[in-house]
Amino acid sequence: MEADGFRNAAIGRGVQSQVNTGVRRDEIAWIEAQSHTARLWLEWAERLRLHLNRHLYLGLFSFESHFARYQPGQFYQTHLDAFRGRSNRVVTLLTYLNHDWLKQHGGELLIYPDNRSESPVALGVSVASVLPALGTLVVFLSDRFPHEVLPATRPRLSVAGWFRLNE
Ligand SMILES: O=C(O)CCC(=O)C(=O)O
Numbered sequence: 278m279e280a281d282g283f284r285n286a287a288i289g290r291g292v293q294s295q296v297n298t299g300v301r302r303d304e305i306a307w308i309e310a311q312s313h314t315a316r317l318w319l320e321w322a323e324r325l326r327l328h329l330n331r332h333l334y335l336g337l338f339s340f341e342s343h344f345a346r347y348q349p350g351q352f353y354q355t356h357l358d359a360f361r362g363r364s365n366r367v368v369t370l371l372t373y374l375n376h377d378w379l380k381q382h383g384g385e386l387l388i389y390p391d392n393r394s395e396s397p398v399a400l401g402v403s404v405a406s407v408l409p410a411l412g413t414l415v416v417f418l419s420d421r422f423p424h425e426v427l428p429a430t431r432p433r434l435s436v437a438g439w440f441r442l443n444e
Pocket residue numbers: 345353358371386409424425426435437
């Protein structure tokens with residue numbers, strides 16, 4: 278654990294969790310209710326959870342969230358946040374803490390087509406390219422949209438969160 282609370286991000290959970298720097302190079306810090314801002318974020322997520330359950334009947338049970346810090350050149354290769362039958366992450370939230378982020382800084386989040394789509398999709402072509410700029414919020418179903426983080430020329434701070442089903 279670094280002095281500032283960040284540590285190397287691992288892949289997988291519990292005993293299967295491992296740090297694999299070939300896939301992801303970022304550092305993370307879990308968000309608990311450690312500050313007023315953190316509490317506001319968790320309260321906002323709780324209201325969104327109730328709203329999604331009320332209107333989309335998703336049965337979301339809990340929320341977990343972390344900061345992630347990518348140093349220049351670091352990345353996260355294409356992955357899904359959940360696998361059918363193996364994880365209970367249902368909805369992914371991403372938001373960014375980077376002022377004045379320009380296209381030339383790179384660091385895009387690339388989102389690939391829904392893996393259950395019926396229509397033929399061009400392999401390897403993203404459906405969205407998102408600059409990690411302050412004020413942007415991305416929401417998608419965790420087990421359906423592969424995504425990756427491209428390297429940036431500046432440090433890149435994000436907040437990721439997942440609504441989960443009951444374990
Ligand atoms: O920081 C991002 O844009 C995405 C991070 C991500 O995909 C993850 O933490 O699972």
